[in-house]
Amino acid sequence: MTIKPDLHIFRDKNGTPHIEATTTNDMYWGQGFVHARDRGVQMLMMRVLGQGRLCELLNDSEESLGIDKFFRQMNWHNNLEREFDKLEEKYQGYLQSYTDGVNAALTEKSPWEYKLLGYKPEKWHPNDSIMISRMIGYLTLAQSQAEMERLFIEMVQADISHEKLEELFPGNLGELDIDLLKKVSLGERIVNPSSLWDMGAPRMMASNN
Numbered sequence: 001m002t003i004k005p006d007l008h009i010f011r012d013k014n015g016t017p018h019i020e021a022t023t024t025n026d027m028y029w030g031q032g033f034v035h036a037r038d039r040g041v042q043m044l045m046m047r048v049l050g051q052g053r054l055c056e057l058l059n060d061s062e063e064s065l066g067i068d069k070f071f072r073q074m075n076w077h078n079n080l081e082r083e084f085d086k087l088e089e090k091y092q093g094y095l096q097s098y099t100d101g102v103n104a105a106l107t108e109k110s111p112w113e114y115k116l117l118g119y120k121p122e123k124w125h126p127n128d129s130i131m132i133s134r135m136i137g138y139l140t141l142a143q144s145q146a147e148m149e150r151l152f153i154e155m156v157q158a159d160i161s162h163e164k165l166e167e168l169f170p171g172n173l174g175e176l177d178i179d180l181l182k183k184v185s186l187g188e189r190i191v192n193p194s195s196l197w198d199m200g201a202p203r204m205m206a207s208n209n
Contacts, residue, residue, distance in 0.1 A: 009034065025097040032101025036124070041111045043102070043132070044121050050076045050131045057119055076134045080127035095126045156181045 019030035052072035
């Protein structure tokens with residue numbers, strides 16, 4: 001699909017999108033277009049949640065009101081213009097190109113799920129992307145924290161010594177109730193119960209790439 005003279009978007013046999021562009025701005029335009037095509041529902045829903053407007057726009061209920069209160073307290077939508085103004089001019093241009101691509105896709109084909117609800121989404125704005133990046137950063141951190149807590153409980157239940165736990169979590173053990181932690185039901189575990197906790201991992205080379 002040729003969107004512009006110097007921008008071509010196609011999908012391989014696995015459905016993975018590929019963007020061929022001669023400029024960085026066109027590349028970001030294509031990325032925004034593809035994101036909105038593939039993840040438009042999620043993007044728009046995250047915006048509604050981040051703004052604390054679920055009751056107003058989609059579902060006026062007590063449950064939605066509680067969700068709106070939480071997200072408004074998080075205040076992810078505050079000072080977005082200031083964050084945008086801090087960006088160098090070229091990065092502002094990239095973000096605007098991405099935004100234009102999102103809007104082109106949503107204008108061409110709005111998510112049918114929202115049509116059923118009678119909701120006509122507002123145009124995407126550069127600030128929406130900044131807000132969602134804040135939300136993702138917070139939610140990722142919260143998920144990592146939860147997984148570390150689960151891992152710690154698994155180690156306690158695997159009878160890892162207090163000394164080793166102190167090495168891994170220095171200053172965090174405090175006056176833990178070990179017997180109580182051993183009774184916690186975790187469901188699916190991070191580490192397979194059949195694994196040998198005290199067996200060292202093999203030496204391996206690795207890369208950040």
